[in-house]
Amino acid sequence: MTPRLVIVGGSDAGISAALQARKCAPDVQVQVIYADAYPNFSVCGLPYYIGGAVSDWPLLAHRTAAELEAAGITLMPQAVAEAIDPSRQIVWVQARGQRQALPYDQLVIATGAKPIAPPIPGLELPGVFMLHTIDQGRAIRGYLEAYHPRRAVVVGAGYIGLEMTEVLVERNIAVTLLEQAPAVLPTVDLELGQLLTSYLEGKGVSVHCRTRVTAIEPTSDGLMVHSLEGGRFPADLVMVVVGVEPDTGLAKAAGARTGIRGAIAVDFAMRTSLPHVFAAGDCVETYHRLLRRPVYLPLGTTAHKQGRVAGENAVGGSRHFAGSLGTQVVKLFDWAIARTGLREDEAKAWGVAARTVAVEAWDHKSYYPEAELLHLRVTFDRTTHRLLGAQMVGPWRAAVAKRIDVMATAISCELSLRDVENLDLSYTPPLGTPWDPWQIAAEVGQESVERAP
């Protein structure tokens, strides 16, 4: 009989698993169950659909349903997986008003994450939105087009908060950005966060850090966001984007072991604690390549990789997930902000004597037109001089995203500061400098340890 692979979840991890399973085992029967109508959509693109750079939501599909079906995948849209019976190898699915038992030989859970709803009143008010699904994205764009809000409050200055700030400003909406932490984008160092705050203010954004939102209330002409610090921020639109948590109800009810932040525990093969059940993506713990232990780091790139591993192993493969470094980049107007590896505080919490050097350097020879200044931070082990992390802020046209990838590769390969200085990187005056900015930072770091180990 044809082996049956059932996948719960039609986003990055689920579809990657399905495609890889079909590629490795063309005879396997692959069914993908998903609760909405959007298989294989790029939820990372939602801010750009809301902003209008992406004209319509169907464009956000990585692949169309027809393409997935042509790859031999059976799609079950608007189907909610209600329960897993791991002993009988059955998923109970609610679809089109009916409950049906779907038998599986192997199962992949790819239920993703859900946005965190902070415990404050007012989240249900019209004009207040969270953002994680295509439906939410469509609702926000519909609201913008129907009501033309003039004032927005964005609660949370993480990646999505910054992206939403950009696209709302570009729609000529006055944006107030509220963040609990001392600076925006707490995933990078405070110094860079402060730089970003100034940059946002230069774009007309009203930025309030160390601000904890306590309530959202309706007013006669819209909404009012209240903070514990006594701030009152009027708005016509409020975006609550304070992070995500793993969506693990299904897996937990079936008895799957969970770990950090409640995410599903998996091994390197993406196996859960349940027999014949794999899991991948934003619902699972992610192995950290430097820390060598699981963390919760929900990222699209990781979901694709874990899905591919789960799909291959579910059909008899023996592939391992190599781990994440938390490499991330976000575009913010003309800038990009990128990081990989550990910040100094993360490295110290891990027990490593870390040091960070900060450098500013030109992206290319300054005699050639349009040279741009890049802000770099490199964190390294003071004893071994091994790289631990890197951060960069600068104009995205100066290749910030790919520059961080050089360091992500270097950190993966356990390079030291001196190793970075020795790399043979490319140079031509319009596109680089004879010593790459990372090499300049590595030299500064090396000198700092030679002066004061």
Add this chain to the structure above:
Amino acid sequence: MTPRLVIVGGSDAGISAALQARKCAPDVQVQVIYADAYPNFSVCGLPYYIGGAVSDWPLLAHRTAAELEAAGITLMPQAVAEAIDPSRQIVWVQARGQRQALPYDQLVIATGAKPIAPPIPGLELPGVFMLHTIDQGRAIRGYLEAYHPRRAVVVGAGYIGLEMTEVLVERNIAVTLLEQAPAVLPTVDLELGQLLTSYLEGKGVSVHCRTRVTAIEPTSDGLMVHSLEGGRFPADLVMVVVGVEPDTGLAKAAGARTGIRGAIAVDFAMRTSLPHVFAAGDCVETYHRLLRRPVYLPLGTTAHKQGRVAGENAVGGSRHFAGSLGTQVVKLFDWAIARTGLREDEAKAWGVAARTVAVEAWDHKSYYPEAELLHLRVTFDRTTHRLLGAQMVGPWRAAVAKRIDVMATAISCELSLRDVENLDLSYTPPLGTPWDPWQIAAEVGQESVERAP
């Protein structure tokens, strides 16, 4: 007594050596002898000065003479080193009409390269230029401004030939580009060279490959370039840029051992065969990181690195040059062309069973505006699946230069195709794809060996 370090050559390698020596040993007396009036100039920037993007030649200085002197370096401009007496540790220098003996404790030879003058008549004609020195660059720009040539022939489609083609076209000069090889830029694969030929033709350049120039003759209204194949190419300006060779007369006369292509032989510490004599930059053999043997690969980045190693070791250090991968990038109008490591033919000549896969991939999610197609080639060992080389052609705004650096880092670290697929690289829809183009190419390579090892 203060130790005396004498450096012959005031370009990248010489000045890097001088600066590093002063940094490591602030008490050392450092003298830099150079034949022209331009210490520490960026000769790589000459095409952009000739084209006009760089308004005046003094801007091409990496550092001013005053900055170098402030770093404790004694400059001897317009001083020609005529001979080295290694037994007496003396350099004979001709300067300001006088010959003087300059004693040294350690010597660094950084005499660089000189342009190859092909054995054809007509090189001395007015309007015929080679390009390697600041004086040559100034002469060409002066000629352009005085005579406003309408037609140029560029002989040689290497890096400098392509750069000169671009800047001449941008000055509204009709350019004919002649190249002996079957395609332009023979440092990349033929397929990419052919792509570049079409691109150049789209910019109005008349490209003739498999064309060997035999003579340049004066005519009633300018110059005529003749080829062995019977071509006749009229011009008002002819650029002869067919490569460089190491400038080693001084070192050879002193008895220094030379090696490949006549370049000065050096060890990892950049020591020559002569006691107390180091050498660095375009005049020396360069250790190749993959081939693990010396090659001749004159590049500015390498000159900087070798100079730093020579300067540090000349004052008692013990640093090693880590080697080159031949990483290079050139801008050509809106495109950049980059390579690192070995081409398949180079790998095969080295005795490795190599294979190359070609991939086209978007630089960022195609639903976001202005996505650009990149052309990639990845060469790998068919047996071990280890990376050997990578090449990319695409719009330079799509970060081609930094994308090649990711692969230069990966090759340095001896990564395999699967290792590349496992790298945790950055992603956001406006600046990348969930699987980076190199990862897509690595997967295609991996599948090719699984299908047919």
